[in-house]
Ligand SMILES: O=c1ccn([C@@H]2O[C@H](COP(=O)(O)OP(=O)(O)O[C@H]3O[C@H](CO)[C@@H](O)[C@H](O)[C@H]3O)[C@@H](O)[C@H]2O)c(=O)[nH]1
């Protein structure tokens with residue numbers, strides 16, 4: 001038998017079947033290049049549509065090149081928690097963060113389930129602490145957590161005794177689950193009792209939501225009295241404390257509502273996370289921190305053990321600043337009609353990044369190394385034990401500075417003070433909104449401020465310091481969240497992400513700049529570039545979608561004719577690229593329908609939400625106004641493209657004829673009809689404008705983005 005010490009904690013393996021995928025990826029790229037070469041050859045004697053198609057295709061080729069670089073060498077990590085237990089190694093403490101912001105949009109019962117799933121993980125309870133940040137400052141959330149901690153005293157032992165798989169009770173007791181009939185009468189009885197207890201908990205929370213009565217312990221809630229959500233002092237309450245003297249199975253549970261004042265920026269989730277980092281620093285100061293959104297429960301009870309395999313298993317801390325688990329959705333509709341699950345693209349893209357410098361930080365389902373969050377480069381050798389310097393960087397709190405020193409230079413022994421209730425005072429102080437004034441928080445320390453996608457920005461900053469990160473995809477999945485419920489909601493989310501990512505592109509952390517001035521690996525910079533330019537493809541895609549319609553309306557051409565040999569370039573391009581992406585969907589066990597849904601939602605998002613997200617850019621591009629015509633009339637190519645576009649937008653087409661909830665209101669139809677007529681009219685009249693690059697040059701060397709006026713039909 002192998003010695004426990006020699007057993008690996010994890011393995012890094014290349015993905016299977018990569019050669020075929022690489023070959024297809026390269027083929028698609030070559031086809032794009034030949035299409036471009038073909039266009040370039042006849043650019044001078046073709047019209048505006050030709051040029052526009054050329055520009056769009058160049059952009060697609062550029063994006064595909066980025067894609068190619070990212071996907072080149074994907075890796076996977078296999079973790080072996082059983083070996084961790086064999087090594088009789090001291091398990092490190094972990095601080096777990098849950099953020100919630102609004103008791104109406106994020107019902108307390110959802111947060112409660114997330115918290116319960118975390119309290120019940122298979123890990124020594126005395127090594128865990130769970131901190132809930134409530135930006136809604138809601139007594140209801142607090143009350144729900146207090147009640148949940150009472151239920152947890154029954155729930156957690158039950159889960160551990162019977163090795164329950166799903167430890168979020170709402171999923172465990174969901175309609176699909178039947179009472180167990182396996183003859184183990186003890187289990188049956190306990191199961192029924194537990195279900196009753198859970199229903200009792202739900203009722204109490206429901207009652208509190210409707211009647212706003214918060215049970216008999218009203219003195220506990222005095223701090224919430226007459227409180228304003230956006231104007232209140234810090235509240236830190238220890239709901240449950242895991243005391244050393246009594247054998248308790250529950251981790252610490254702490255409620256945190258940071259101070260909020262009008263006129264004081266609170267930096268949304270990034271601000272909440274930074275407060276949690278400090279509060280947990282003075283209270284438990286674990287070297288690793290897990291963060292999840294309130295709607296994401298732990299669905300693999302061994303997830304912390306898996307993550308620890310990587311966090312402590314790496315030879316060099318530099319290899320692992322954070323461990324990111326993918327976002328997986330539990331209530332996803334069949335075949336993903338809104339195309340927002342994005343499992344396949346995520347797996348392939350992030351798997352590719354994992355082979356370079358590591359996955360980006362995704363905001364939830366992530367284990368951080370506290371040291372990396374504190375903004376230090378890996379294996380730093382400078383000494384800043386001086387309290388003054390620490391305070392300038394991390395803020396004026398002796399308790400917190402000590403905890404930072406412990407993390408950066410300490411022996412790693414003194415993590416847990418014996419009595420966390422006694423330090424709520426210092427915890428409140430570090431949760432005050434003025435605490436960050438004149439410090440490095442939000443800039444070099446903690447999560448970075450300045451973008452609504454603070455996660456990408458923060459991950460990027462960590463990578464620029466030379467850290468790597470690790471992708472963890474255990475089975476069963478680590479965490480599960482709920483997908484946005486419908487088209488419009490997911491579009492709003494896409495728009496927000498699109499905007500946030502563009503903010504990163506134009507910030508001083510832009511991957512374009514970082515690629516040359518920091519320790520960001522070059523291919524990692526390209527991958528980030530692809531992420532932050534995610535919304536940018538909307539403009540060429542929008543134009544491309546319109547091209548076929550434009551060409552048919554004006555009887556012009558942007559694709560080669562059937563009888564030309566070049567006709568086979570776009571044909572084989574669209575065949576191969578679509579079959580290639582379809583085969584990937586099938587390979588990951590998804591249906592054809594799911595692939596199709598993703599295809600069309602990607603287009604719908606591209607021309608709606610993402611287009612709005614990058615409207616600044618769009619206006620700049622509008623300089624390229626409708627120009628000219630030339631060449632032959634439209635043909636099979638244009639018509640098939642048109643049909644393809646219509647098929648992609650099928651949900652919207654169906655809406656034209658739908659009634660009630662699924663129909664499009666008459667007023668919207670009228671507006672769209674007007675726009676469409678306008679488009680047809682503009683197309684027709686613009687085809688009367690001639691595009692002559694040579695003449696443009698003569699007119700003043702304005703280059704190709706200017707046009708030279710009306711010329712009449714040729
Ligand atoms: O002022 C705020 C705003 C949000 N949140 C919390 O932040 C999380 C994410 O916010 P949500 O509105 O649900 O945004 P999503 O678009 O669903 O979040 C995705 O995108 C974000 C930005 O990229 C990431 O931070 C998230 O982790 C990721 O799940 C939730 O737990 C919120 O409760 C706060 O704590 N305070």
Ligand SMILES: [Mn+2]
Pocket residue numbers: 293295
């Ligand atoms: Mn969310």
